Amino acid sequence: MAVGFSGSRHAADEEARAEVDVLNSRLEKTTQLTKKIQACLGRLEDSGKSVREVIGPLNNETKKLQTLTNNVDAVIGAIERLRQPADSKNDEEQTIRMGPEKAGLSNYLGSIKRLDKALSDMRASNLRSTQATAAELQRLVQSGNAQLESHFDKLLRGETPRSIEPLHYVTKQKPFPVLSQDKIARLGLINAYVAGVHRQSGGAALPQESPVAKIYAEIRGPYLSATLANLAAASVNTAKKKNPDAIYRAGTNGIGTYAQAMEGLFVAEYDNICSIFMREDWGPLFQTTCQAALMELGRTLRELNSHVKAHMTTDCYLAYEIVEIISGLSNKLETRTGELKASLAASLKPVRETAKLSLAELLEETKRRVAALQVLPADGAPIPIVSETVQRLQTMVDFLRPISSIMISLGDGGWKSATAAKGGVGDAIPSLASFDIGADGKEIFAHYCADTIDVLMAALEARARVLLQKKAVIGVFLANSVTIVERMVQDSDLKPLLEQRLGVLDQWRKKATSFYTETCKDVSVHLFDVIHTNRGQRPTSGQGAVDSASILKGLSSKDKENIKTKFQAFNASFDDMVARHKQYSMEREVRQMFARDMQHMIEPLYNRFWDRYHEVDKGKGKYVKYDKASIAAVFLSLY
Incomplete structure (x- = not known):
């Protein structure tokens, strides 16, 4: 078993050595290939330098050619633009010569605007070669502007009568006529262009001085004045009365109708101006247009003022009426315009x-x-x-x-x-x-x-x-x-x-x-007695009826004669006072008032005097003419 294991390990080592040999062989080949690539890259870099050295100058020349080409194109474009005004002049001149009426207002305005734009471009180029053409365009534009102003004048005059009858509108409470919408549209188009030209030429500070604004005021101003002229004259004429001493009565002068007509006419004119002109033009142009009519109003009021001053006691009321009417007119126009x-x-x-x-x-x-x-x-x-x-x-x-x-x-x-x-x-x-x-x-x-x-x-x-x-x-x-x-x-x-x-x-x-009542005092003085009687015979106040006979018994003959004289003097002065009272011319209330005052002052004094001394003539009436009843009847007759 040990021999078997050793043999297999030897075989494995051999196999590993073989693989290492293969790898080393491949590595060597790779190294060789790398050297070849490096050599190729070196040769390629050398070639690139050569190409750049060749292409660089060529690229610079190409850029110069492109710049030249662009410059040429720009010159060609400028030439084309310089040729256009001349071409435009030829194309637009026929329209301008036809005039706005024949060519049509819109076409005419378009044509003159294009000419004006061409002239502006030509002036901006500032080339000497175009000066002659610019001068021709300038004359053409000026001619076109003049024809537009003339057309504005013709349109407005055709729509403006010399005058109208203001009483027709005042009495029927109808609004005063304004310009037709068709004419307003045309006039507005012309004004928009001409006013723009006026502003560009430095006239923006005085919009009412633009040519068409002047034309408007010159045409419409006389129309306003002529329409109001008869009413102005009537205001002066109606101030003259058949009876110079008659007191002026409200509404008998024509100033009220005059002011009504002026209000209606001015408001209608303001509406016209607002429909045709720009906002900043309204006020100044309205003032200018109404100026002549306002001057006539001033003259009329001065004449009326002279009349009032000459007849102050009877016609001062006319001055008050004028103050109210013209003040009312001013407030109404201020509100409306x-x-x-x-x-x-x-x-x-x-x-x-x-x-x-x-x-x-x-x-x-x-x-x-x-x-x-x-x-x-x-x-x-x-x-x-x-x-x-x-x-x-x-x-x-x-x-x-x-x-x-x-x-x-x-x-x-x-x-x-x-x-x-x-x-x-x-x-x-x-x-x-x-x-x-x-x-x-x-x-x-x-x-x-x-x-x-x-x-x-x-x-x-x-x-x-x-x-x-x-x-x-x-x-x-x-x-x-x-x-x-x-x-x-x-x-x-x-x-x-x-x-x-x-x-x-x-x-x-x-x-x-x-x-x-001074006379009453003169009469009453005869009824005051200063006769002194014995204290025992003197009746005490509040004792009831006075016994005249008893009082007289206590008087001396001299005192009795004095009483008789007082009665006679009273009778004479009283009768004279009564006679004069009846002769005076008195209002009913005055006669009653004075009769009452006389009675209140004299009757109580006389009754007292009569109570004390009426027995002085023993009822014969020789001295005592009036008893209390009869003198009361006299007073009643005086009421």
């Missing part, structure tokens, strides 16, 4: 100043008229200036809105002098809020009315003292005036405004009463 407020304020300024001054002027006129009176009724009858003054205040109530705004600007009491009236809050047109007749406006107007009444009564009293002199007549005159004022206030729209301010009339009524 955002324009014209300053222009309308400037036009209104003279009338507004006159309206402000009128408040002080009317007070001064009242004083002047009363001071100029040479005669007053001897019977104390009222005079026309009293009712005329209140009528003026009544008429003012119809214009309370503008008067309220004017008075607010003057301030409470600002009418007390012409100097103060010239002040106020600027010249701007009041806003809508200024026409809110709230408590302030009404209170200020009520104060003005009370001042007017007080000024009137003070002037009447001063003149009556000079011309009438007698206190009783003065009292009648003043009381009649107070009564007329109060009655007219109570029977008109002044009542709610002056209810809290009629205290001024109560003061004058008391003063009138004090004048009139």
